[in-house]
Amino acid sequence: MTANEMTGGEALAHMLLAHEAGPIFGMGGFQLLPFYDAARRLGLQHHLINDERCGAFAADAYAKVTGRVGLCDATLGPGATNLVTALVESLNAGIPIVALVGNTHRLHSWKNMTQESRQVEILRPAVKEIIRIDHIERIPELIRRAFVVATTGRPGPVVVDIPEDIAHATYPFDETWFEVDSTYTAAPALRTRPAAENLAAAVELLVEAERPIMLCGGGVHISGAAQMITRFAEAINMPVAHTMSGKGSIACTSALNAGIFGRYDRIANRLIDESDVLLVVGCKLGEIATKRYTLPEPGKKIIHLDIVAEEIGRTVIPSVSLWSDAREGIADLLEVLPQDELKERLAKWAATVATRMQQWRVDVAPRLTSAEVPINMARLLHELNLNLP
Numbered sequence: 001m002t003a004n005e006m007t008g009g010e011a012l013a014h015m016l017l018a019h020e021a022g023p024i025f026g027m028g029g030f031q032l033l034p035f036y037d038a039a040r041r042l043g044l045q046h047h048l049i050n051d052e053r054c055g056a057f058a059a060d061a062y063a064k065v066t067g068r069v070g071l072c073d074a075t076l077g078p079g080a081t082n083l084v085t086a087l088v089e090s091l092n093a094g095i096p097i098v099a100l101v102g103n104t105h106r107l108h109s110w111k112n113m114t115q116e117s118r119q120v121e122i123l124r125p126a127v128k129e130i131i132r133i134d135h136i137e138r139i140p141e142l143i144r145r146a147f148v149v150a151t152t153g154r155p156g157p158v159v160v161d162i163p164e165d166i167a168h169a170t171y172p173f174d175e176t177w178f179e180v181d182s183t184y185t186a187a188p189a190l191r192t193r194p195a196a197e198n199l200a201a202a203v204e205l206l207v208e209a210e211r212p213i214m215l216c217g218g219g220v221h222i223s224g225a226a227q228m229i230t231r232f233a234e235a236i237n238m239p240v241a242h243t244m245s246g247k248g249s250i251a252c253t254s255a256l257n258a259g260i261f262g263r264y265d266r267i268a269n270r271l272i273d274e275s276d277v278l279l280v281v282g283c284k285l286g287e288i289a290t291k292r293y294t295l296p297e298p299g300k301k302i303i304h305l306d307i308v309a310e311e312i313g314r315t316v317i318p319s320v321s322l323w324s325d326a327r328e329g330i331a332d333l334l335e336v337l338p339q340d341e342l343k344e345r346l347a348k349w350a351a352t353v354a355t356r357m358q359q360w361r362v363d364v365a366p367r368l369t370s371a372e373v374p375i376n377m378a379r380l381l382h383e384l385n386l387n388l389p
Contacts (some may be wrong), residue, residue: 131158266360
């Protein structure tokens with residue numbers, strides 16, 4: 001074995017390289033200077049921003065677009081606390097983030113060091129997990145842990161809190177310590193499938209359904225399940241409605257797309273009222289999706305599929321619970337359903353979606369073509385839709 005004496009900051013940079021790090025967004029501070037020096041020398045893509053909030057939101061956007069872990073950094077005190085709003089967004093949206101945050105030299109902590117604050121306590125409720133590094137030799141282990149937590153279950157942000165003395169100290173790291181499992185470079189890193197007995201119960205409800213509808217949330221995109229959702233819906237003629245974050249679960253141009261449900265619906269809420277079975281996929285059924293908890297009406301048969309078991313039943317008690325990754329759970333359902341039989345039986349129900357959507361367009365046409373001044377927002381968006389490629 002060979003050992004390489006390096007600073008804690010350089011060890012951090014090596015661990016990000018091992019995880020095939022993309023761009024890092026942040027604002028440097030003295031506490032993490034060895035990390036920035038190593039990032040430059042090792043070729044990491046660090047982008048200096050003018051406010052830590054911008055850096056955290058940029059990391060969130062990168063992760064949303066790519067599915068890979070978003071990276072940001074900040075110095076202690078106000079640098080750390082500026083991350084809060086963006087980290088809460090990532091936490092609520094299920095976005096994998098690793099944020100490196102500098103902290104005070106432990107020898108001088110709580111002696112009125114410049115910008116010192118209780119940043120760990122402030123950041124803790126804004127993230128999925130906060131990891132404090134108190135021993136330099138644990139840097140490889142704990143950065144691996146940060147990526148595992150960020151990309152598994154419901155993905156989310158992880159803060160790695162690094163004292164100044166840890167970043168500036170040196171240690172003879174063995175090169176093998178920087179080996180990582182590439183599984184955890186993107187989310188979802190691991191997938192679960194529903195239990196056989198729960199799957200059978202869901203199949204029983206769907207086989208008996210006359211007017212089922214699928215309700216899709218942002219978890220569909222976290223799972224990368226949109227193609228599977230489309231395949232499922234088309235295979236059995238099941239209408240699909242979605243939340244704002246679930247938009248795109250099935251193409252907006254599909255005849256099976258009933259649009260947004262909840263507070264901002266077009267035709268979907270009425271379809272939910274008329275349905276006899278709801279298949280909820282990757283959706284927390286929060287305030288907006290349920291129109292402040294007035295949807296669905298009590299007694300509705302519901303199959304709730306979600307990667308986070310504790311979200312199932314939080315706002316609505318389901319008839320069947322499926323603890324599963326969205327893509328894998330829907331694939332398992334499709335495999336055991338009598339597809340041809342359901343497709344024929346649900347054809348008439350499915351056809352009402354396109355008919356109702358067309359009637360909705362007729363009803364709102366005056367707003368979409370309004371000549372009022374200043375321009376009506378509906379007209380503006382309608383013209384953009386007509387003219388954008």
